[in-house]
Amino acid sequence: MNPSGKNPPILAIKNLVVRYGQLTALRQVSFEVWRGETVFITGPNGAGKSTLLKALAGAVRPASGSIHLFGENITQAMPEAIARLQFSMVPEGRHVFGGLTVRENLLMATAARRGESARAAAIAATLDQVYQLFPPLKQRAHTLAASLSGGQQQMLVIGRALMTDARLIAIDEPSLGLAPKITDEVYQALFTLRDQAGLSLVIVEQSTTRAVMEGGRMILLRSGEVVLSGAARALTETVIEQAYFGTQDTPKTNESGKK
Amino acid sequence: MTPIGPYILQILFDSLTLGSLYAMGALGIALIFGVMRLVNFAHGNFVAFCVFALLVPSTEVTARVFLGALPTPLLILVILAIGAGLSMASEIIVFRHIRQANPVTMMIASFATGFTLQYILLFLFSSRPKTVDLWAGISTPVTIAGAHIPLLQLITIGVTLVLLLSLTWLLRRTQFGIEMRGAAEDFMMARLLGVRANRIILAAFAVSGFLAASIGLILVAQSGTADIKMGLPIMLVAFVSTVIGGMGNLFGAVMAGFLVGLVTTLLQVTLPLELRGFRDALVYAAVILMLLWRPQGLFASATAKERV
Numbered sequence A: 001m002n003p004s005g006k007n008p009p010i011l012a013i014k015n016l017v018v019r020y021g022q023l024t025a026l027r028q029v030s031f032e033v034w035r036g037e038t039v040f041i042t043g044p045n046g047a048g049k050s051t052l053l054k055a056l057a058g059a060v061r062p063a064s065g066s067i068h069l070f071g072e073n074i075t076q077a078m079p080e081a082i083a084r085l086q087f088s089m090v091p092e093g094r095h096v097f098g099g100l101t102v103r104e105n106l107l108m109a110t111a112a113r114r115g116e117s118a119r120a121a122a123i124a125a126t127l128d129q130v131y132q133l134f135p136p137l138k139q140r141a142h143t144l145a146a147s148l149s150g151g152q153q154q155m156l157v158i159g160r161a162l163m164t165d166a167r168l169i170a171i172d173e174p175s176l177g178l179a180p181k182i183t184d185e186v187y188q189a190l191f192t193l194r195d196q197a198g199l200s201l202v203i204v205e206q207s208t209t210r211a212v213m214e215g216g217r218m219i220l221l222r223s224g225e226v227v228l229s230g231a232a233r234a235l236t237e238t239v240i241e242q243a244y245f246g247t248q249d250t251p252k253t254n255e256s257g258k259k
Numbered sequence B: 001m002t003p004i005g006p007y008i009l010q011i012l013f014d015s016l017t018l019g020s021l022y023a024m025g026a027l028g029i030a031l032i033f034g035v036m037r038l039v040n041f042a043h044g045n046f047v048a049f050c051v052f053a054l055l056v057p058s059t060e061v062t063a064r065v066f067l068g069a070l071p072t073p074l075l076i077l078v079i080l081a082i083g084a085g086l087s088m089a090s091e092i093i094v095f096r097h098i099r100q101a102n103p104v105t106m107m108i109a110s111f112a113t114g115f116t117l118q119y120i121l122l123f124l125f126s127s128r129p130k131t132v133d134l135w136a137g138i139s140t141p142v143t144i145a146g147a148h149i150p151l152l153q154l155i156t157i158g159v160t161l162v163l164l165l166s167l168t169w170l171l172r173r174t175q176f177g178i179e180m181r182g183a184a185e186d187f188m189m190a191r192l193l194g195v196r197a198n199r200i201i202l203a204a205f206a207v208s209g210f211l212a213a214s215i216g217l218i219l220v221a222q223s224g225t226a227d228i229k230m231g232l233p234i235m236l237v238a239f240v241s242t243v244i245g246g247m248g249n250l251f252g253a254v255m256a257g258f259l260v261g262l263v264t265t266l267l268q269v270t271l272p273l274e275l276r277g278f279r280d281a282l283v284y285a286a287v288i289l290m291l292l293w294r295p296q297g298l299f300a301s302a303t304a305k306e307r308v
Ligand SMILES: Nc1ncnc2c1ncn2[C@@H]1O[C@H](COP(=O)(O)OP(=O)(O)O)[C@@H](O)[C@H]1O
Pocket: A020, A023, A025, A043, A044, A045, A046, A047, A048, A049, A050, A051, A052
């Protein structure tokens, strides 16, 4: 599948295996992401979704397989080197720097910028953009991030990802612990950016509802394997349910020639 | 009977002086702990090493000065650079390679580094303390509001304040400082945002070594002796201060350093003569009580959290 014609994918994962000691968290995971796409990674608790994002970002080292990001092999690269390729990963658990102010948190994320975009003016412009997108962050710019509410912290970590000047953003469970209304706002902001700035998104959600609601491509993981993948809206509820709960034996995908 | 005002002033300056040394030591340790969860037990040996860099290697009792012969401002700069360089070298030669190892392994490696340095000094200078007469006149008392304060105390406190203020400025107002503070709080998250791990850690070692050298210079000026174990007692208290301050909390470490300095000085002047020998025992007992009450440290923030 290649939605954008003959351009190569911006992210290509092949036969990725990640182990934690004896436990194999990802088994032979393969998929690609093209520019401008939104890909939902879904699956039950413990399926390996967070591990997948951590491997992408260099926070855990794959045992085998390969990851290519914007054409570069990053399989064994350091997190800070990967961040320099205009990729940003928002890990599970928010991880705001509580002892830094909101503004400092946002500035922290400019560490990977280079050249023109590292100039003070360019940074100020993105800062403004983030403040416009998430007004509460502007109001609380000079308060410690630790004192923000859960929803505001979620805005902050996404704002931080935007501050990196990323072309591809991967987010782990943006809706976790948020009121539905705020979740909607967060998604709204993300999609606005995707459409305006040509951003590509990889979003992890445990439930498949959001993927089906928003459209885009869905990759369903279970026990570290891709058990289903395809356009979220083209997948029937029964197929999704069977894949999610493992009530069928053979992994199914609507992509031809792939397992 | 002496009037009470100057007496209190004297106690204040005594505790600030002692606290300054503890605070600088604690900050040097907390900086490294913050960015790599390493408790660097070699830190005290850095102090001694910087002091001995002043001297010509020999086993005689009276030291002949070597770098100590430089004009004072230059001498200070060179010794500070040696401290920073030594600390950075320990990172590049030793700690960088075991960064992924568990904390106990790193701690043992830091002991080994410290002992290696100590034995190098032992080999070059022997274990006998040496008299170093560097800055004569630095302990002449200055009279402030009736109290006689040694000039060196004023210098120590002044230098510490200047160092702490500059460091605060660096950490608060510069991009580099923001990255360093963020990295100390959540190192992996900082790396995920593109902060260069090696650069930040090396900078932390440099600042930490710089502080160790400052302590060394003050100690040698205070005591007029060089001893291969001279950094260790202060460093022990500095470690305690980082724990009291909440491991990795820079502000807490500094505050706790001054607090321990104050408590120690107060015990020194209030304890009856026959109990003074137990002063340090009482200080440590107070530390144990405090940790039973607040195991996370006095200044532990609500923000300490799991790593990515
Ligand atoms: N740091 C770790 N050490 C050991 N096992 C881990 C670690 N992180 C995750 N796991 C295990 O790997 C599997 C996948 O976890 P994870 O990627 O967090 O799944 P998900 O995000 O889909 O819930 C789980 O069985 C989990 O217990």
